[in-house]
Amino acid sequence: MNLSFRQIADPMHQFEVKKLIEIGPIGGLDLSFTNASFYMLLGCVLIVAFFGMAASRGKLVPSRMQSIAEIGYGFVADMVRGAAGEEGLKFFPFVFTLFFFVFFANMIGMVPYAFTTTSHLIVTAALALLVISIVIFYGFYKNGLKFLKLFAPAGAPWPIYLLLVPIEVISFIARPVTLALRLFANMLAGHIMLKLFAGFAVTLATLGGAYIVIAPLAFAMGVALNALEFLVAGLQAYVFAILTCVYLNDALHPAH
Amino acid sequence: MLLSFAAEAAHGATGGSAAFPPFDPWHFPSQLFWLVIMFGGLYIVLSRFVLPKLGGVIEKRGDTIADSLDEAARLDEQAKEAKRQQELHLAEARSKARETADKARDKVEAEIAAETQKVDADLATRLEEAEARIRKVRSEALSNVDSIATETTQAMLARFGVSVSETDAKAAVQRATKD
Numbered sequence: 056m057n058l059s060f061r062q063i064a065d066p067m068h069q070f071e072v073k074k075l076i077e078i079g080p081i082g083g084l085d086l087s088f089t090n091a092s093f094y095m096l097l098g099c100v101l102i103v104a105f106f107g108m109a110a111s112r113g114k115l116v117p118s119r120m121q122s123i124a125e126i127g128y129g130f131v132a133d134m135v136r137g138a139a140g141e142e143g144l145k146f147f148p149f150v151f152t153l154f155f156f157v158f159f160a161n162m163i164g165m166v167p168y169a170f171t172t173t174s175h176l177i178v179t180a181a182l183a184l185l186v187i188s189i190v191i192f193y194g195f196y197k198n199g200l201k202f203l204k205l206f207a208p209a210g211a212p213w214p215i216y217l218l219l220v221p222i223e224v225i226s227f228i229a230r231p232v233t234l235a236l237r238l239f240a241n242m243l244a245g246h247i248m249l250k251l252f253a254g255f256a257v258t259l260a261t262l263g264g265a266y267i268v269i270a271p272l273a274f275a276m277g278v279a280l281n282a283l284e285f286l287v288a289g290l291q292a293y294v295f296a297i298l299t300c301v302y303l304n305d306a307l308h309p310a311h
Numbered sequence: 312m313l314l315s316f317a318a319e320a321a322h323g324a325t326g327g328s329a330a331f332p333p334f335d336p337w338h339f340p341s342q343l344f345w346l347v348i349m350f351g352g353l354y355i356v357l358s359r360f361v362l363p364k365l366g367g368v369i370e371k372r373g374d375t376i377a378d379s380l381d382e383a384a385r386l387d388e389q390a391k392e393a394k395r396q397q398e399l400h401l402a403e404a405r406s407k408a409r410e411t412a413d414k415a416r417d418k419v420e421a422e423i424a425a426e427t428q429k430v431d432a433d434l435a436t437r438l439e440e441a442e443a444r445i446r447k448v449r450s451e452a453l454s455n456v457d458s459i460a461t462e463t464t465q466a467m468l469a470r471f472g473v474s475v476s477e478t479d480a481k482a483a484v485q486r487a488t489k490d
Contacts, residue, residue, distance in 0.1 A: 070332040072342070084340035091338065092345040099353045103361065110364035115372055128365050148358030156350060175333045177342045182350075243333065 066250040070174055070243070091178075094170040098159035106155075127155070131296065138300035142307050149189070150303075153182065154296035161242060161288035165281075173291075174242040176235065183235035186299045194306035205309040234298055241291045245284045252277035460484040 076088040109117075109124030117125060131151045135143045157173055164171025172178055194202040206223040207216055252273055259270035461480045468475050475483075 067332055072332060072335070072338040078341075084344070085337060086344045087338075087341050088345065089338060089341055091342055092349075095345060095349050099349045102353060103356055106357065106361045106365060110361045110368065113364060113368040115368075115375060117368075117372075121368075124365065125369055128362070128369065148362050149354065151362060152350070152354045152357050156353060175342060177333070177339050178346055181343055181346055185350075239333070 066247045066254065069170070069246060069250060072175075090170045091172055091175065094163055095160065095172045095178075098156065098163055098172065101163075102155050102159055131155075134293075134297055135300050135303075138297060139304040139307055143300060143303055146189075146300075146303050150296055150299055153186070153299060154292055157182070157238065157295050158289065158292035161292055162285075164242065164246065165285060165288055171242050171246055173238055174246055176239045179239040180231075180235040182238075182295075183231040186234065186302060187231040190302045190306045193303075194309060197306065198309050202306070202309045205305055209310060230298075230302060234295065238291050238295050241287055245280075245287050249277065249280055249284060252280055457481070457484060457488075460488070 072089045072091050074087040074089050075093060078088060079086040105120070106124050106127070109121040112118065112121055114121060128151070131154055132144070132147060134154075135147050135150050139146065160172040163169050164174065194205070198204075206220050206227065208219065208223070211219060256270050256274040256277055259266040259273055461477060461484050464480045464484055465475055465477065468480070
């Protein structure tokens with residue numbers, strides 16, 4: 056009783072990674088298939104099922120599901136085109152994968168008892184590093200050393216560059232860090248808040264007496280937070296993808 | 312009570328599995344390993360199979376819509392052309408009809424005029440004939456009056472015992488009637 060109560064009340068319990076299938080250690084690394092891996096796989100399967108079905112039906116007059124899939128396609132395509140131009144469309148599959156990977160992970164996380172893949176810094180950091188690696192490699196591959204112009208915007212008098220270049224370098228280094236932390240922190244904090252208010256409502260109700268009057272307030276707060284978290288889940292996926300497009304734009308057109 | 316709950320929650324957070332779960336490094340290799348496999352797999356499936364097909368469907372629909380619009384514009388042009396032709400035919404037919412009607416009316420009017428003339432002429436001759444007959448009858452009647460007056464005069468004088476020749480009586484009557 057005491058243990059289950061602690062589990063209900065503990066806002067961190069939902070982030071615990073548990074091994075489902077033990078694999079390894081291989082080369083000293085534990086590669087077990089965990090609950091995090093399971094929900095990641097679930098997201099990927101849902102994405103492939105949803106878009107794959109829409110694509111394989113491919114009717115000229117689309118069904119509802121196909122319409123939604125096509126809206127998703129057009130949404131990401133417009134995002135890439137808007138932030139990185141027509142040339143940016145070569146990264147469309149990547150941004151599409153990234154956006155829906157994060158979006159589905161966030162949305163699956165909104166289901167009670169589900170695991171939120173993106174609430175782990177290691178995952179968001181890996182994605183952010185992937186984005187910034189692509190930006191750096193593609194930037195040098197396409198522009199050569201001219202890519203460094205990114206750090207020295209044209210048109211400033213030369214003494215300004217002494218100040219400007221370090222600032223640009225720092226802001227560039229900050230990009231993957233903020234990209235990873237923003238998504239991670241939003242998902243983590245949101246889910247802690249949800250759990251706290253939900254747990255609070257239950258605890259207050261079971262305490263009885265005068266507390267039962269406050270319990271509905273905590274519950275109402277939980278409901279309101281739930282709506283907010285749905286917004287955050289969608290918005291953070293969008294922010295992650297649009298910033299990726301903006302950074303890719305720098306790789307495509309470094310001279311601003 | 313509340314305080315004890317908070318304490319217990321805090322205890323659960325720190326006491327459970329040693330560390331704050333997202334920063335517990337034991338699962339980092341597993342997380343990264345499965346992320347690479349799944350994200351990579353998802354990227355390959357989407358970029359190779361799903362997205363080209365989905366994009367193709369959208370493009371095909373755009374083409375179909377454009378084609379249909381072109382076709383609609385063409386048919387519209389055709390319909391307008393047909394309407395122009397029809398109006399032309401209609402105007403032609405109308406003018407022809409007017410011509411025919413005019414011709415018919417002219418013909419009928421000519422016929423009526425001819426008939427009227429004929430009837431008028433007929434009436435005039437018959438009137439003349441009638442007038443001639445009346446004149447003849449009247450002159451005959453007048454000459455009869457003379458002979459009756461002559462005979463009456465002769466008869467009246469015979470009563471008085473005077474016999475008068477016809478020519479004398481006639482002359483006398485003519486003299487008397489002249490006044």
